[in-house]
Amino acid sequence: MSLKKGNPRSKQQQKKKDTSPVFKFNVAYRVAGSLLMIFVLGLLAVGAVAAGTGIGYFAYLSSTVDVPSKEELSHKINDIELISRMKYSSGEDIAVIKSDLVRTSVKSEEISPLLKQAVISTEDEHFYEHNGIVPKAILRALVSDVTGVGGSSGGSTLTQQLIKQQVLTSETSYKRKATEILLAMKTNQLFSKEEILVAYLNVSPFGRNNKGENIAGVEEAALGLFGKRASDLTLPQAAFIAGLPQSPIVYTPYTHTGEMKEDISSGMARKDEVLFNLYRDKQISKKEYDEAVNYDLKADFLAPAQSTQNTNNFLYNYIYDEAGEIMMNVMKVYEGDNITAEEIAADKKLYLRYLNLAKKEIATRGYTVETTIDKNIYNAMQEAVAQYGDILGGYNGKLVETGSVLMDNKTGRIYGFIGGRDYQKSQNNHAFQTRRSPASTMKPILGYAPAIDIGLIGSETMLADFPRTYKADPSKAVKNYDNTGTSTFKSVRESLKNSYNIPVVNLYDVLREQGVAKEYFDKMNINLTDGEYQHESLIVGGTDYGLTVLEQTGAFATLANGGVYNKGYSITKITDKDGNVVYEHKEDPVRVFKPATASIMNDMMRDVLQSGTGTAAKNTLYSVDNNLANADWVGKTGTSEEYKDYWFTASTPAITMSSWIGYDDGTILSTSAGHSNMVYWAYVTNYVYQRAPEIFGVDQRFELDESVIKSTVSTFTGERPGKVQMPENYTKDLSGDKTTTSYYAVDGAPQSSYRFGIGGTDADYKTVWAKYSPPVQRKKKADKRPENNEDKDKKDD
Known part of the structure; x- marks a missing residue:
């Protein structure tokens, strides 16, 4: 009997075959292959769209780039720091302003070929082949940046690094990157590879020298590490210097004081990487490589030394800070970031950020700071x-x-x-x-002078010196030194001369109520908070910040x-490298x-x-x-x-x-x-x-200014003598009292009254009036101040 299609036995056998492991693997493999093909095709499609979008976006970002001329670009990429100076009023130098970097520019023939090749092999092995950029490296870096996969993969050629250092800001944005790429390609068109390489070697940072100074350029690196010119370096020395630009402060052998670091292994390991790169590129032989790796380079490093310029003093730092603040405002370096001067003043971090930018500008651009x-x-x-x-x-x-x-x-x-x-x-x-705390030096400038200025007091106005406490803290007594008052009234002149506290606190109570003190300090650029002016103790130095x-x-x-x-x-003028005045004190x-x-x-x-x-x-x-x-x-x-x-x-x-x-x-x-x-x-x-x-x-x-008003006043009340209405409904005649002259800026002295002074309670006035007794009349003697013997009140008479 022949077996036909659909035979039950055949189906059972087939079913058994379908469940075998081999079959499962094949099915899984085919499915995976199909899915992978779909994924790849999808990626290619997305990639094509992304590439088109990316190219369009790059075109958009770079469309607004102002490409400089060859002369402008040459100036920028070869621009190095210029020495700036600060001077005494006589024109003598206070100091050369110390830049963050010590740098000396040299020509191509003054740089060791070994050093040039070491930098190329380490930083940009295809330097002589590319047109300023390596698209594959840029794409790799971009994917890493977007996805976060792969870590920092670099992507910058020597030409790009030169553009970043000399032409662009440190801002990180796609527009800046697009500008960098465009300018790197332009630089590659306009300049020879040798010109680009030498410019890079002259401007790049190379860590610190044996004086603790930050250095840039291979000449200062050679001099500062080995005491040699850049043209005379040995292979291991050249390799060490070539490895520094990747992370100058990490790899440098010196601290900020010029001392040798305890651990310089990272710099040495980096030097060995550079040597391997040279060997890999067949620039040195295996023998040269082995000898250089095993060479005791540490013995070649210079011993620590002192900087030849002493800028560690109060004057240098003060003038540098003052010049920085002036230039920060003159240049308005913050406006490009849409930040206002008011925001700078209110935010200490912002202030320091832009102050340091301005100071860097001063230090590196050949300014002269003339001082008072x-x-x-x-x-x-x-x-x-x-x-x-x-x-x-x-x-x-x-x-x-x-x-x-x-x-x-x-x-x-x-x-x-x-x-x-x-x-x-x-x-x-x-x-x-x-x-x-300004202590009692506040009394003349915040208390007595404003009170005289508004006509509240004259020089002989009486102020209460009775025991009292601060209104805001009744448990705390106001004291004159170690005593709580004399239970009398003191004149303004006597209170100021002997620096009594109670009288001036009573005076400031009135000034606070009238709200007039702040305007005087504001005019003199004394920076107190609004709340501080409400402190009773401010007049005796009780400030929050001083x-x-x-x-x-x-x-x-x-x-x-x-x-x-x-x-x-302290700064009269700041001029630029060409002598143009950029700031002058007015x-x-x-x-x-x-x-x-x-x-x-x-x-x-x-x-x-x-x-x-x-x-x-x-x-x-x-x-x-x-x-x-x-x-x-x-x-x-x-x-x-x-x-x-x-x-x-x-x-x-x-x-x-x-x-x-x-x-x-x-x-x-x-x-x-x-x-x-x-x-x-x-x-x-x-x-x-x-x-x-x-x-x-x-x-x-x-x-005394001619506008001073001189009023004859009673030495008891500090006001013009005359009849005083007493609370008991009778009068006292002070016309026979001993008098003196009180000086006023406004109006002159008022007529004597029962509450003749500033401060004091009803009980205080009752006490002093009870002790009052008119002096025995006698012929007046000339006062030490001649004007005291005649009333010269310009308004009251």
């Missing part, structure tokens, strides 16, 4: 702090730090400054960077300059106080040195130079809470000289440190005077 700093004066101040700084003392190895600024009142010019006791121990510039010595010096110079503020400045005087106000304040602050808290300074001046002591000095002392800060700032009609002392960590000073600070201030001031007496204006005098 007088070399003789500045050096005298540094010698003085070295000679007399020990007066200030120290504790457990810590120095009592100090900061000073010497300023011209009429212009804001900074003649010199003291940044600290020892730059090697503390690089913090205490003249410009440190913000500390003031700098520069800010305080500028405020006192304003009073000494008739109430006109000039921002303190005076911008700002009227802060009325001339009358300033002259009244100077008249009162003269008392501080003659018979008040500042007598130690004046007496010390007499001990060193009578002529200097006889200058018309006015000023103010300051002692912060818990004795953490001491200040003394004083002016002649020509200059203002300040001194702050304190520990950086806020350690409490001795109670005698204020006296020490004034003695120290006098010694430093005299040291400068002996070098530059012409700036001090010792023959000039502060005079």
Whole structure:
């Protein structure tokens, strides 16, 4: 019986065959093959679309590229850093501005052929064959970038690297990459391979030298590592240098101080890679390779050395920072990133970012920074702090730090400054960077001067000195030194001279209510927050962040300059490499106080040195130079809470000289440190005077401005004598009282009233009136101030 199709037995046998492992593998293989073919075809289709899209996108990105001419491109790719300088007011160099890189350009014949080939074999083995780019490498890098697969695969030729370093920014975007590719191809068309290679070797970074300086270019690399010219390198030396550009700071054998790293194995391993690349490319023999790999290269490295330029000092850093800030604003380097000046001011990180960009521009482009700093004066101040700084003392190895600024009142010019006791121990510039509690030096500039300026007080207005607490903290008493008040009223003049706290806190309460203090500080560029002005203790130095010595010096110079503020400045001009002026200081005087106000304040602050808290300074001046002591000095002392800060700032009609002392960590000073600070201030001031007496204006005098209103007032009330209505419904006649002259900037003294002073409670007034008894009438004697004997009130009479 023949078997027919569909025979049950045959079907069973077939079914058995279908389940065999071999069959399953074949089926799986065929299915996988089919799927793979579909996937590949899909990829090709997607790839074709992607390639078309990519080409179109590249065309779009590069369509707006402004391709430079050969001359422009040549200038850019061969552009190297130029030396910039900062100068004293005399024109002498302060220093050459230290660039991030030390670089020397050399010609092709001055570079070892071994070094050239080592760089090509390591960085761009097809350098002589491609047209500036390697499309396959670019695609590989792009796929890695998009997919995240494959890690960093490079893709940049030497030509592209040169374009990135010299022509483009460090921005990472597809547009920048497109620009890089386009310019690399253009560069390859316009320049020979040798020109491109030499330019690359002259501009690329090569780590650090044995002085700790950052170096660029193969000549400085050869000199800084081996003490040889780039033309004289041995094979292992050339290989080591050729390996540096990939990661210069990692592979360099030196630290930032110039010391040899403890572990230089990464650099040595990189050198061996370079040697293998040369051997692979048949540029060296197996014997040369083996000898170079086994050579003790470490013995060739130069011993650490000191940099020939000392830029580690307060002056260099201060001027460099100031120039950087000026150029940041002149160049507006942030506007390209759509960032405003206001955003820069509000964000410290942004500020530092763009400041550093501006400083790099200054350091590398051949600028000249001309300053106001007088070399003789500045050096005298540094010698003085070295000679007399020990007066200030120290504790457990810590120095009592100090900061000073010497300023011209009429212009804001900074003649010199003291940044600290020892730059090697503390690089913090205490003249410009440190913000500390200004203590009682706030009283003239934030309290008394604004109050006189608005007509709230005159020089003899009475202020309550009764026990009181701070309104915001009733548990905390306001004190005058160690006492809680004299239970009397003190005149403004006496309160300022003796630096009483309670009277001025009472005065500031009124100023806070009227909201007038802030506008004065804003005009003098003193940066306090809005909230700080509401602190009762601000008037005695209770700030959140403090003031700098520069800010305080500028405020006192304003009073000494008739109430006109000039921002303190140290840079007069910045010129570029061709001598073009890119910045020049322009005076911008700002009227802060009325001339009358300033002259009244100077008249009162003269008392501080003659018979008040500042007598130690004046007496010390007499001990060193009578002529200097006889200058018309006015000023103010300051002692912060818990004795953490001491200040003394004083002016002649020509200059203002300040001194702050304190520990950086806020350690409490001795109670005698204020006296020490004034003695120290006098010694430093005299040291400068002996070098530059012409700036001090010792023959000039502060005079009361003609607009000052002089009112005859009762010495009891500080107001015009006359009849006073008492609460008990009777009057007291003060017309026979002893009188004096009170100086006003506005209106003049009011008529005496029961509540004649500022501050004090009803009980306080009841107490003082109960003690009041008219003096025995006698013939008036001439007051020391002649104008006191006649009422010259211009408005009240």
